[in-house]
Amino acid sequence: YLNKIPLVPDGIYIEEILTKWRGDYDKLEHNHTYIQWLFPLREQGLNFYAHELTQDEIKEFQSTREAKRRFLAAYALMLDFYGIKLLDKSGNVARASNWQERFQHLNESQHNYLRITRILKSLGELGYEAFKAPLVRLFLEESLYHNTLPNMQHSILEYFVYTIRLPATRRRLLRYARQHYRPAHAFLWGPPPKRRGAGGGGAGTVGAGSSGIRAPAPTPEQQRRGEESGGIIMTSHDALKCPELLGGGLKGCAGLGSNVVVLDGTLRMVGGREERNEYNGIGSL
Numbered sequence: 001y002l003n004k005i006p007l008v009p010d011g012i013y014i015e016e017i018l019t020k021w022r023g024d025y026d027k028l029e030h031n032h033t034y035i036q037w038l039f040p041l042r043e044q045g046l047n048f049y050a051h052e053l054t055q056d057e058i059k060e061f062q063s064t065r066e067a068k069r070r071f072l073a074a075y076a077l078m079l080d081f082y083g084i085k086l087l088d089k090s091g092n093v094a095r096a097s098n099w100q101e102r103f104q105h106l107n108e109s110q111h112n113y114l115r116i117t118r119i120l121k122s123l124g125e126l127g128y129e130a131f132k133a134p135l136v137r138l139f140l141e142e143s144l145y146h147n148t149l150p151n152m153q154h155s156i157l158e159y160f161v162y163t164i165r166l167p168a169t170r171r172r173l174l175r176y177a178r179q180h181y182r183p184a185h186a187f188l189w190g191p192p193p194k195r196r197g198a199g200g201g202g203a204g205t206v207g208a209g210s211s212g213i214r215a216p217a218p219t220p221e222q223q224r225r226g227e228e229s230g231g232i233i234m235t236s237h238d239a240l241k242c243p244e245l246l247g248g249g250l251k252g253c254a255g256l257g258s259n260v261v262v263l264d265g266t267l268r269m270v271g272g273r274e275e276r277n278e279y280n281g282i283g284s285l
Contacts, residue, residue: 039122071128093138124163161177
């Protein structure tokens with residue numbers, strides 16, 4: 001981000017990407033190595049030349065105006081690629097003038113959803129946590145209310161929302177999603193469980209990804225009972241036992257094999273191995 005070393009393996013500098021790649025949608029779509037450099041994380045990505053971010057680098061980045069300026073320019077570059085414009089320094093976003101063409105592409109080019117997850121995580125790592133919610137909210141509006149990005153629904157509810165660290169912000173977005181999801185009784189959300197092998201305590205289970213297996217949707221009758229009790233219908237793991245929910249205000253269990261439980265006034269996601277502790281909080285809606 002100081003424009004002193006080239007990106008590997010492409011051999012170009014970040015300033016060239018920011019000035020010459022903007023609007024070159026074919027290049028941004030088909031090149032798969034720049035995204036790890038532009039949006040670093042503290043985890044290894046597909047480009048093994050791009051090293052994991054360190055805490056020392058994060059501190060240095062946050063104290064370097066030039067690096068932060070280029071990072072926001074890179075964020076605006078990718079937003080433009082997706083048909084979105086950055087409105088201000090608070091992270092508010094809106095449709096760009098070419099949104100129809102770009103949304104159509106984004107709806108069909110689902111590998112970009114992995115990129116968006118990375119971008120959201122990187123925003124948080126580098127001090128722009130507040131920028132996440134406006135972008136996730138826009139995606140919720142477009143996918144659930146305007147139906148311009150219907151293929152994105154699972155990724156938003158299973159991944160994008162859970163990059164947000166503040167529980168209150170996540171709950172606010174989930175309330176909006178629940179309000180506009182159709183059909184309402186089929187509303188499912190939550191980070192998908194990890195695949196568990198023989199050493200993970202039982203037979204392997206397939207996580208609920210966009211192409212995975214989700215729990216059966218609650219029936220309208222189950223939905224009605226949940227609403228009358230003030231509870232929230234949610235998904236969990238097959239192995240989840242009712243006693244584990246006692247601390248969360250258990251209202252009822254719709255069968256251990258159904259993956260559907262109702263909690264009285266609270267919502268809770270339990271990770272298969274508690275690998276998402278940062279995102280697994282319990283909070284009243």
